[in-house]
Amino acid sequence: MSPWKAAKPGDPVTAIDTPALVLDLEAFERNLERMAAALRGSGVRLRAHAKAHKCPEIARRQVALGAVGVCCQKVSEAAVFVEAGIEDVLVTNEVIGEAKLERLADLAQKARIGVLVDNAQALQALVAVAKARGAGIDAYVEVDVGAGRCGVAPGEAAVALAREIAANPPLRFAGLHCYHGSAQHMRTPEERTAAIASAAEAARRTKQGIEAHGMAVGCVTGGGTGSFVHERDSGIFNEVQAGSYAFMDRDYADNRYGAGDVTFEHALFVRTTVMSRPTATRAVVDAGLKASSVDSGMPRVWRREDLRYLKASDEHGVIETPSSQALALGDALMLIPGHCDPTFNLYDELVCIRGDKVEAVWPISARGTLL
Amino acid sequence: MSPWKAAKPGDPVTAIDTPALVLDLEAFERNLERMAAALRGSGVRLRAHAKAHKCPEIARRQVALGAVGVCCQKVSEAAVFVEAGIEDVLVTNEVIGEAKLERLADLAQKARIGVLVDNAQALQALVAVAKARGAGIDAYVEVDVGAGRCGVAPGEAAVALAREIAANPPLRFAGLHCYHGSAQHMRTPEERTAAIASAAEAARRTKQGIEAHGMAVGCVTGGGTGSFVHERDSGIFNEVQAGSYAFMDRDYADNRYGAGDVTFEHALFVRTTVMSRPTATRAVVDAGLKASSVDSGMPRVWRREDLRYLKASDEHGVIETPSSQALALGDALMLIPGHCDPTFNLYDELVCIRGDKVEAVWPISARGTLL
Numbered sequence: 001m002s003p004w005k006a007a008k009p010g011d012p013v014t015a016i017d018t019p020a021l022v023l024d025l026e027a028f029e030r031n032l033e034r035m036a037a038a039l040r041g042s043g044v045r046l047r048a049h050a051k052a053h054k055c056p057e058i059a060r061r062q063v064a065l066g067a068v069g070v071c072c073q074k075v076s077e078a079a080v081f082v083e084a085g086i087e088d089v090l091v092t093n094e095v096i097g098e099a100k101l102e103r104l105a106d107l108a109q110k111a112r113i114g115v116l117v118d119n120a121q122a123l124q125a126l127v128a129v130a131k132a133r134g135a136g137i138d139a140y141v142e143v144d145v146g147a148g149r150c151g152v153a154p155g156e157a158a159v160a161l162a163r164e165i166a167a168n169p170p171l172r173f174a175g176l177h178c179y180h181g182s183a184q185h186m187r188t189p190e191e192r193t194a195a196i197a198s199a200a201e202a203a204r205r206t207k208q209g210i211e212a213h214g215m216a217v218g219c220v221t222g223g224g225t226g227s228f229v230h231e232r233d234s235g236i237f238n239e240v241q242a243g244s245y246a247f248m249d250r251d252y253a254d255n256r257y258g259a260g261d262v263t264f265e266h267a268l269f270v271r272t273t274v275m276s277r278p279t280a281t282r283a284v285v286d287a288g289l290k291a292s293s294v295d296s297g298m299p300r301v302w303r304r305e306d307l308r309y310l311k312a313s314d315e316h317g318v319i320e321t322p323s324s325q326a327l328a329l330g331d332a333l334m335l336i337p338g339h340c341d342p343t344f345n346l347y348d349e350l351v352c353i354r355g356d357k358v359e360a361v362w363p364i365s366a367r368g369t370l371l
Numbered sequence: 372m373s374p375w376k377a378a379k380p381g382d383p384v385t386a387i388d389t390p391a392l393v394l395d396l397e398a399f400e401r402n403l404e405r406m407a408a409a410l411r412g413s414g415v416r417l418r419a420h421a422k423a424h425k426c427p428e429i430a431r432r433q434v435a436l437g438a439v440g441v442c443c444q445k446v447s448e449a450a451v452f453v454e455a456g457i458e459d460v461l462v463t464n465e466v467i468g469e470a471k472l473e474r475l476a477d478l479a480q481k482a483r484i485g486v487l488v489d490n491a492q493a494l495q496a497l498v499a500v501a502k503a504r505g506a507g508i509d510a511y512v513e514v515d516v517g518a519g520r521c522g523v524a525p526g527e528a529a530v531a532l533a534r535e536i537a538a539n540p541p542l543r544f545a546g547l548h549c550y551h552g553s554a555q556h557m558r559t560p561e562e563r564t565a566a567i568a569s570a571a572e573a574a575r576r577t578k579q580g581i582e583a584h585g586m587a588v589g590c591v592t593g594g595g596t597g598s599f600v601h602e603r604d605s606g607i608f609n610e611v612q613a614g615s616y617a618f619m620d621r622d623y624a625d626n627r628y629g630a631g632d633v634t635f636e637h638a639l640f641v642r643t644t645v646m647s648r649p650t651a652t653r654a655v656v657d658a659g660l661k662a663s664s665v666d667s668g669m670p671r672v673w674r675r676e677d678l679r680y681l682k683a684s685d686e687h688g689v690i691e692t693p694s695s696q697a698l699a700l701g702d703a704l705m706l707i708p709g710h711c712d713p714t715f716n717l718y719d720e721l722v723c724i725r726g727d728k729v730e731a732v733w734p735i736s737a738r739g740t741l742l
Contacts, residue, residue, distance in 0.1 A: 001456070001736070001737075001738065001739050001740070002447040002739060002740045002741060002742050003447060003450050003451070004447055004450075004474065004742050006741075006742060016472055017468070017471070017742050018742075019741050019742075020741075038549075046431060049489050051685060051686070071694065073686040074686065076373040076374060076375055079374050080373075080374070081738075083374070089588065093686065093687075094646045094647050094655075095646075096644055096645070096646045096700065096701055097388070097389075097644060097701065099375075099388055103375065110416060116596070118701055119647065119648065121700055122700060144649060148653075148689075149647075149649075149655060149684065149687055150646075150647035150655050150687070151647075151649060152649065156384075181684065210695060214503070217693070273466070273467055275465045275466075275467045275521075276465050276489055276490065276520075276521035276522075277490065278489065278515060278520075278521060278522060278523065282519075284465075284520060284521050286467070289664075289666050289713055290712075290713055290716050290741065291741055295660050295665050295666070295683070312666070313520065313552065314422060314444065314521055314712050315422070315444040315445065315464065316464075316521070318519075318520060327491055328470065329467065329492055329493060330467055332739060341661075341685050342397070342660055342685060344659055345661050345717070346505055346716070346739065346741075347739065347741075348739055364373070366372075366717055367372065367739075368372050368373060368717065368718065369372070369373045370373060370377075370390050370391075370661065370662055370717075370718075370739075371373050371375050371377060371388050371389075371390075
């Protein structure tokens with residue numbers, strides 16, 4: 001961990017040491033409001049995905065604006081948010097292994113905790129721990145509605161798991177997890193509309209199958225920043241799990257959005273400095289792939305259409321420039337990260353700015369929570 | 372940061388919680404010995420690249436086997452190794468900005484510190500801080516010998532910088548930094564041989580240009596795991612900077628090696644667990660791109676030729692399996708990361724195993740040192 005900090009509250013933005021992860025609070029707050037407005041009156045609630053930011057200060061602001069709680073992907077990640085006072089955390093993932101299940105059950109003594117199930121054998125292990133600990137845990141059946149990752153097929157297999165959960169208190173059958181991950185970055189509105197129509201149909205059929213056994217399906221949850229308007233309008237989902245909406249990375253900006261979409265502003269940046277200027281058309285900045293994750297492609301240079309971030313090595317970014325006048329050694333740039341989630345995971349702190357001042361520095365407390 | 376640890380010394384390997392970063396100490400120690408043997412008697416010394424591992428325990432072992440010290444890429448990274456007692460650290464990078472330069476000068480009071488220069492204006496800033504602090508810093512001229520990243524062109528521009536350094540004590544002109552990054556993963560031995568022959572020629576010409584002014588070029592440093600035998604045998608380099616050799620990631624294993632190459636064993640793994648088994652040909656493991664960096668491609672499954680790690684999302688890895696019998700829910704696998712450097716940077720701790728036992732857990736103290 002760095003012995004030094006990139007900034008402290010009160011610093012001018014120009015004094016932020018680089019590379020640093022920077023949140024523009026005004027754009028961020030507008031994004032939070034825009035999501036709240038998009039869901040208001042719809043009967044669909046937000047469970048903000050905290051895997052995107054790993055930052056309790058952000059989760060608190062999401063809850064203050066109406067989010068029912070957060071999603072996490074790991075038990076250790078959930079533990080950080082429970083510790084920070086978030087009272088409703090859904091681990092949107094399967095949890096395998098005795099040690100992890102016991103920690104999950106412990107968390108359920110402190111907050112409302114949910115988890116996914118997509119396998120009968122895994123469910124038995126969860127049941128055993130929940131019974132031994134008397135832990136009331138919300139169990140959701142994960143249904144593969146098109147993403148081709150985890151989850152049981154829609155229909156009978158999901159119905160069987162739901163019945164098994166309901167038969168095993170203190171577990172509670174909480175509903176269906178129907179997240180279509182690969183729909184989020186389909187580039188056209190038409191593709192996303194069709195993908196979520198199909199996902200909603202699979203969710204509806206599965207829900208009806210469960211209701212045919214006299215059981216209620218309390219929650220159908222899914223959706224992300226790219227698709228949530230379709231889940232909202234589906235008549236079957238009653239919870240969406242967007243996370244990136246608050247930050248808007250380059251990959252989400254590369255989607256094309258249509259009239260029915262709700263769009264968000266870039267609020268998250270990697271601030272970087274030109275550290276080498278070897279030729280008239282090449283500048284090298286101090287933010288490489290350890291500063292801005294490249295799993296979803298290169299970052300984009302904010303408000304500098306004339307500059308292109310060509311390639312990243314571990315600690316360097318190569319920028320193509322039109323001329324030697326375009327950029328000088330020591331100049332600072334703001335990069336829009338390719339993918340916000342793994343970029344947050346590279347930093348211990350988030351430098352929050354308002355206008356030209358640093359207003360706050362928030363710990364990214366759940367960085368590195370892999371277990 | 373996770374409230375829990377993946378393992379503790381004495382644990383059986385089978386009890387390591389996942390995902391975890393695991394070092395096989397026997398393979399690691401053989402790799403260290405193999406590098407020491409490859410350089411013994413050559414007159415070429417090793418300056419191990421600590422950006423690869425960010426772990427002082429590893430740096431100490433490299434120095435104990437003859438490495439002159441380490442390379443780092445950031446001042447904050449260097450500070451962690453100086454704090455840990457490494458006495459000779461070369462920041463193989465340009466350092467721009469008053470705050471960073473002052474920290475660099477402070478480090479030079481505690482250890483032998485080097486840094487690169489590729490620009491006259493940047494050199495003036497370094498000179499000013501070095502003089503103000505009375506800091507004896509080794510300054511190297513970075514020469515672009517083919518990588519197309521930082522560095523001045525070989526020849527005159529480098530000579531001018533070298534003369535300027537020498538004219539400005541307490542800076543010391545320490546030599547030339549001639550690292551050919553893009554040669555490291557050229558796939559054939561012939562390509563790497565040709566690239567380093569060209570780099571060595573550029574280094575030689577530049578060295579002669581400096582010597583023509585009556586100056587000595589103490590050190591010509593460069594080379595990585597993919598190419599170091601060529602720098603070693605060039606007659607011009609007297610220091611190599613390999614880092615990945617100790618771990619051997621998938622990307623380096625994908626190089627083809629010839630008779631003159633020295634090869635290394637896989638010693639670094641991401642231990643992972645099957646957390647979902649949705650179909651006969653698909654398993655999902657708990658190590659995604661936040662557990663094994665995918666900037667250089669997917670990880671490979673260790674000693675399981677029948678399994679293929681197809682794609683990563685943030686917290687999931689999708690594995691293709693030949694049949695439902697091939698892999699069961701809860702099974703553990705060892706993954707060979709695509710790229711060791713950014714994978715180390717995702718973890719707070721390294722779980723060191725010997726045979727079937729955890730022998731030690733080493734802090735990855737310089738993780739996240741970006742400044």
